Every structure is written in C-alpha cells, then in structure tokens.
Amino acid sequence: MTTAAVQAVGLSVRRGGGLGLPGRRDRLDVLRDCGFRIPRGAVCGLVGPNGAGKSALLATVAGLIAPSSGTLELWGRPVGDEAHRARLAYVAQNRSLYPQFSVRRLLRLGRDLNPCWQSEAAEEVLEAARIPLRARVGSLSGGHRTLLSLALARGKAADLLLLDEPLADLDPLARRRTMGLLLADVADRGATLVLSSHVLADLEESIDHLLLLDQGRVRLAGALPELLAAHRLLDAIELPARRAAAAHPVDAAQSAGAPFSGASDTPAVVESRGSGPARSVLVRLHHSAEASGAGTAAGEPPTLEELVLAYLRRPDAPGWISPGMRPLTADAPEGIGA
Numbered sequence: 001m002t003t004a005a006v007q008a009v010g011l012s013v014r015r016g017g018g019l020g021l022p023g024r025r026d027r028l029d030v031l032r033d034c035g036f037r038i039p040r041g042a043v044c045g046l047v048g049p050n051g052a053g054k055s056a057l058l059a060t061v062a063g064l065i066a067p068s069s070g071t072l073e074l075w076g077r078p079v080g081d082e083a084h085r086a087r088l089a090y091v092a093q094n095r096s097l098y099p100q101f102s103v104r105r106l107l108r109l110g111r112d113l114n115p116c117w118q119s120e121a122a123e124e125v126l127e128a129a130r131i132p133l134r135a136r137v138g139s140l141s142g143g144h145r146t147l148l149s150l151a152l153a154r155g156k157a158a159d160l161l162l163l164d165e166p167l168a169d170l171d172p173l174a175r176r177r178t179m180g181l182l183l184a185d186v187a188d189r190g191a192t193l194v195l196s197s198h199v200l201a202d203l204e205e206s207i208d209h210l211l212l213l214d215q216g217r218v219r220l221a222g223a224l225p226e227l228l229a230a231h232r233l234l235d236a237i238e239l240p241a242r243r244a245a246a247a248h249p250v251d252a253a254q255s256a257g258a259p260f261s262g263a264s265d266t267p268a269v270v271e272s273r274g275s276g277p278a279r280s281v282l283v284r285l286h287h288s289a290e291a292s293g294a295g296t297a298a299g300e301p302p303t304l305e306e307l308v309l310a311y312l313r314r315p316d317a318p319g320w321i322s323p324g325m326r327p328l329t330a331d332a333p334e335g336i337g338a
C-alpha cells in the first residue's frame with residue numbers, strides 16, 4: 001500500500017475561544033470528522049462555500065493548527081513531524097510576508113533557510129511579472145504580493161504545495177503563466193499540489209482530484225474522472241422515457257426532486273431543477289453502475305462546474321468519496337466508506 005501524500009481519518013479541528021471568558025461557548029468546529037486521502041502526485045482542487053473550512057484545512061495540513069481529534073498524516077507520518085517542514089510549501093490566503101523587507105532580501109532568506117532552494121525558479125515568476133528585486137514588499141500590489149508568495153513557494157521545490165486561493169487576485173495572463181509553471185514543476189518532481197479556489201473554470205483546466213468541503217465536512221471527494229463518471233445529468237427528454245427509466249430507475253418520487261432514499265439500486269438524486277421540458281436532474285449512479293463503468297447509462301456526465309454547483313445548491317444531498325480518495329488503513333484496506 002503506497003502511503004498517500006495526505007491522509008485524514010476522523011479529522012476535526014476546533015477554533016476560537018480566544019476571549020478566554022469563563023462559560024463562553026465561542027469555540028467552533030471548523031472541520032468535522034473529515035476522512036480523505038490525497039495520493040502522491042495529485043493536483044487536488046479544494047472547493048466549498050465561504051467559511052467551509054478550506055483555509056483551516058490547508059493550515060492544519062501545513063502544521064499551523066493542531067487537530068482536536070482524529071489523525072492527519074503526511075507521507076505516512078503524523079502532521080507536525082519535523083521532517084515535513086522542508087518538504088512542504090504553504091501560501092496562506094493573507095500572503096503573510098515581511099512588509100519592510102525588499103524582494104531581494106526575502107529571496108535571500110528563502111535561499112538561506114531552504115537547502116534545496118532553486119533561485120532561478122523563484123526569479124522566473126518575478127521576472128515574468130516585472131517585479132523589481134529592490135522593491136519593498138509592503139509597496140507591492142496585491143497581485144504582485146501573491147506572485148512573490150508563489151515565487152517563494154516555487155523556489156522551495158517542495159514535495160507538497162498547499163496554496164490558498166493562489167489565483168484569486170492575479171490577472172488572466174499571470175494566472176495562466178503561473179499555473180503553467182507550477183503544474184510543470186509538480187509533474188517534473190512527482191510533487192503533490194493542493195489549491196483552493198472559487199473559480200471552477202481555473203480548476204477545470206488543472207486539477208485531477210477534487211475535495212469539496214461544506215460546513216467543515218467533506219461532501220464530495222475523488223479523482224476527477226471517477227467523480228464525473230459516477231454522475232449523470234438527465235434532461236426532461238430522458239426522464240419520462242421508459243427505456244431510460246429502465247437503465248436508470250429514478251423512481252417517481254426521486255425524479256420529482258425528493259432527496260436520495262439511499263436504498264437499493266436506485267441512483268441518488270443530487271438535484272432536480274426546473275420543470276417541464278426545462279427540467280434537468282443530476283443523479284449519482286449506484287455503486288454497481290459505478291463499478292461497471294456505467295457504460296450504458298443514459299444522460300451525460302456533468303462538467304466539474306455542474307457537479308460542484310449541484311452539491312452546493314443541495315446541502316441535504318448525501319456526500320460521496322470515490323474509491324481513489326477514501327482513506328486506507330490496516331483495518332480498512334479497501335478504504336474507509338467502501
């Protein structure tokens with residue numbers, strides 16, 4: 001069994017309580033009972049609504065927040081292991097950098113602190129954006145600060161890159177260029193990249209795994225081909241047809257939009273939208289269809305955007321972790337949740 005780059009089992013994180021007032025119940029479970037595995041070499045998109053816990057998860061994997069329960073391992077070793085420090089690069093959402101330093105001084109610091117430092121890789125990001133080395137960090141624009149953070153992460157040549165909304169404030173050209181560099185780096189080194197984003201179009205072009213968080217819980221996770229192949233978007237023409245119904249026995253209650261019954265061979269309705277000829281239903285195929293590749297299934301697999309939006313609009317739809325991202329343990333070698 002190859003150890004995953006990141007594996008969580010029953011991971012919960014509790015935050016808050018900073019006021020320290022007796023009797024104050026101001027602590028919040030920002031991650032709840034999360035279980036997933038991110039294989040080595042994956043490019044994993046981390047998505048979810050505002051406040052879902054994406055930043056909390058990235059900071060926890062980076063070792064900056066301690067789990068309150070459960071286990072979290074990087075390359076098979078508990079998070080926080082001293083050896084992890086050199087192997088991971090983390091870019092926080094607030095791009096915390098020393099504002100008084102010059103860009104050059106920060107690069108020197110990167111070189112002095114990291115034995116595998118790659119100056120050219122870092123400088124390439126800065127040169128492409130024409131960021132002068134003599135500039136003071138505090139005087140850089142928001143997008144340039146992001147590029148500087150990504151340049152430092154790139155220079156570190158890490159085995160695991162954790163990037164919190166790395167593209168949010170970059171112009172379209174900088175997005176493409178920087179993403180291209182990062183993807184080429186991780187492919188060359190077999191490194192693992194986890195990046196959060198709200199821009200699904202950006203992710204669609206780059207990721208091969210997806211982790212959808214909502215209210216601190218994993219709603220959906222999997223290798224992208226597995227996730228998409230396990231779902232079908234049926235339109236109004238396909239729904240009433242007897243033949244389609246036989247291939248996909250979406251029963252009357254479900255096709256009317258009732259929540260997933262969770263029983264038998266019936267595909268799970270994730271979301272039913274519209275009415276009459278404009279109606280479309282996203283279903284998740286039963287495990288047997290999923291296992292057989294669902295070659296005869298009616299309807300079309302959804303796009304990443306259709307899939308994510310359907311799950312976000314229907315917080316009551318049951319979550320799912322595809323086999324490729326289920327945590328593996330000695331007690332559950334097929335994966336927890338299989």
Ligand SMILES: Nc1ncnc2c1ncn2[C@@H]1O[C@H](COP(=O)(O)OP(=O)(O)OP(=O)(O)O)[C@@H](O)[C@H]1O
Nearest residue numbers: 015016028030048049050051052053054055056057
């Ligand atoms: N230091 C903290 N103390 C208490 N609660 C916190 C703290 N930091 C974050 N939270 C809470 O944790 C939850 C998850 O926040 P987090 O920043 O991880 O969400 P997110 O998915 O990254 O959101 P966004 O997409 O808006 O960046 C939120 O309810 C937030 O208020």
